Amino acid sequence: MEVPVALHPKGNGLSLRSLQVQRLGPGPTDLAPRSQDASLAGLAGLAAASFARAKAAKAKHRRRSLAEDVATAIEEVTNTAEDALLHLSRLPAWLPGEKTVPEDAGGTRKRRVVVLGTGWAAHAIAKIVDISKVEVCVVSPRNYFIFTPMLAAASVGTVEYRSILEHIRSANPTIGYLQGTCKSVDFEKKELVISPYPPGVESDFNLPYDVLVVAVGLRPSSLGVPGVDANCLFLKNIEDARRIRKQVTQNFEAADLPVKTDEERRRLLTFLVVGGGPTGCEFCGELSDFVKNDLRRFYPRLAPLVRIILLHRGKQVLPSFSGNLQTAARETLENQGIEVMTSASVSQVDAEQVHIQKEDGKMALPCGLTVWAAGQIGQDLVREMHQAIPEQQELAQSEAKGSDRQLFVDKWLRACGTDGSVLALGDCARMEHEEPLPETAQVAAQQGAFVARLLNRQYDLTQPVPVLESSEKFDLAHITKRPEASPFRFLDLGRLAYLGQSQAVAELGLGSTPVSETKGLAAFVLWRSVYIVKQVSFRNRVLVLFDWIKSRLFGRDLTRF
Known part of the structure; x- marks a missing residue:
């Protein structure tokens, strides 16, 4: 499975050290990937280092025992039950004429959570977050989520493009959305400078936040290869x-x-x-x-x-x-x-x-x-945040080459060197002093769900170990009640790959415990079953299923326009 990105253009004339706004107003935006100088020998070295880190990460994550993996799986089941109760309470928001954004109880201002991106991590937050506890605003130039594992199928017409998309407002009609890109972050004032998308149409504006979630992913990299x-x-x-x-x-x-x-x-x-x-x-x-x-x-x-x-x-x-x-x-x-x-x-x-x-x-x-x-490279915004946070620079220097493409986070996904108000998820995040997790949709989605539950349960993220702000705020709908937040634990369920002509390979597991390996037609049936189940809405399931039937009966569309 692949992992989505939410692309952010480079800022104009920004001071990397302070990330303060130097100019507001419309202007051209550079959307082209940054060129990189690299020799063929350097490319080979980068490849060797990448594979070494992948092998080490796989070995490191397999040290967990079966009992720990089972405990994590049970916790995920209870969390899913909690999420289901929340979704049931949200049903009136989909009814015509209903008020979609609830008012604050007691007149108190809720924490404003700004989420950058509409990929797997950001989409998981949007699906699970409880709008009665926090105010959520998603910022991205792309107003939809992509089921990225099926992009290859969409590129040849096996499925249609819109069948694997979901509008971010459809994911949760109670959240806010702004179409734009984040140009800079002021950590002291807790403000973002947002450039509306497409660029040059409207003036830039400031957006304050209480909690910032960075889920901008990575972008394709040329690895320094000319052309x-x-x-x-x-x-x-x-x-x-x-x-x-x-x-x-x-x-x-x-x-x-x-x-x-x-x-x-x-x-x-x-x-x-x-x-x-x-x-x-x-x-x-x-x-x-x-x-x-x-x-x-x-x-x-x-x-x-x-x-x-x-x-x-x-x-x-x-x-x-x-x-x-x-x-x-x-x-x-x-x-x-x-x-x-x-x-x-x-x-x-x-x-x-x-x-x-x-x-x-x-x-x-x-x-x-x-x-x-x-290959993939970090977003410019992430690199600028690295420059603005001394601890991020120190961690980047102590890690392997290229680690500045991601923000280092602690066990609760809080960006190192911040006061706990900045979190980073998905491909643009990396655990400090640990081997990196796989850059997959599975990791990003689990991290997004983890952060959404931290927000729903109203943990104080400024403490060394996040604790409940008040036990009275923890209502009966929550099944897993803990005074201290558990750290994030990735539960690896396996991986799938389609190889053509109704053939696939599948590797299933429970955390670090292998369960089965399948190939051929059986793996293909499993691949299709999982992809149908993992579609983010009933609408997408129906559309993808019809596309599969249509392409089988009538062939793929060859028209070009």
């Missing part, structure tokens, strides 16, 4: 999926023109996917389905010229899976005609070819489309 930003497509949001779908069909139409030579046709129909994680593998599988089940019928003479190549810098694809499933995944992909190229890296991407460094030498591969799923 990636200009010549590759990413797969991180709906716009990326649209571009990929349009480019694939355009390449087939261009290759079908009589003026094209066979060499040009082969180049146009060569699709390179860089990155052998779940995103890269699932996209290869979906693209293979698209070609074999749909495009072959309409372009029969072009089908033999199609090449799908998966390039991965490690020795095995799906590095987060077990060794048996890694081998099974590679065999499954290769049996479908997908070329898997491991222990290889990209040194440069040109408009019509990609330069590849392999163990046995270099090669230039002519390509019609290159999809980059090989």
Whole structure:
């Protein structure tokens, strides 16, 4: 599963040290990813360090006993029951004509919680938070949540884009939402500078907060490889999926023109996917389905010229899976005609070819489309917050290279070096003095739910260990009553990956305890079952199910507009 991001543009003329506002007013905003200088040797070193940290993290999290994992699972069940009671109390808010935002009881001002982002962590907060206890305002340029694990399917038309989206107001009609980006944070005044989105339309404004939740995720990174930003497509949001779908069909139409030579046709129909994680593998599988089940019928003479190549810098694809499933995944992909190229890296991407460094030498591969799923970098806002908080800089210096892309947090997800009023979740957060958790939707969603319950139970986040502000505030609807908040514990339930042609791999577990490994058709059935259940609303479940049936019966839509 992949993890969503809420992109935030760079601020204009900001002092990184103070993060004070230097100018308010409309102005251009730089939405392009920041370029990075890196040599091929540096890229290899970064890859080795990344895999070493992933292995160490997996080993570290498996030290927990089965009893601890079971206790965590039981606590999650009781928390879910508590959330269900809260959702029942919120039903009148969906009725026409009902007041959606309740008034403050007793005239006292509720704490204002500002959430940056609409990804998995932010969406979980919006779903679970109790608006009678706190005032919540979500700020993001994107007013919807994306079920990111199905972006690969949306990029080839297996499901439609809107089937995997939910408007943030639909997630919880009692919260507030502002469409904009956070340009800077004043920690002393507890104020944000918000730039309305799209930029340049309205003037910037200040937004005060009592609690700030940073859930802006990460953004795609070129890893310093020249030409990636200009010549590759990413797969991180709906716009990326649209571009990929349009480019694939355009390449087939261009290759079908009589003026094209066979060499040009082969180049146009060569699709390179860089990155052998779940995103890269699932996209290869979906693209293979698209070609074999749909495009072959309409372009029969072009089908033999199609090449799908998966390039991965490690020795095995799906590095987060077990060794048996890694081998099974590679065999499954290769049996479908997908070329898997491991222990290889990209040194440069040109408009019509990609330069590849392999163990046995270099090669230039002519390509019609290159999809980059090989790295992520921190948001500019997170980097600026690092510069403004001395403790964050100290922690970044003591950790591995690249750790400034995330905010260091304590066991309760409070940003280190703050007074407890700033929390960071999801991909943009990292536990201090611990190996990083996987950058997955599963982690982000659990962290978002954890923070929402801290807010619902009204814990005092300024204390070293968060305690209840008042026992009288803890009403009978809450099942798990504790005077001190338990720290966040990630409960790993496993991972899934679709590989095409109704084949998948699945690794199930309970925390650090492996439960089962499945591959093939059984894993595919499990994959579809889980993805239907995990859809965030009944509407999305119905739409995704109908899309699956429609694409099976009538094929994927090939129109381009």
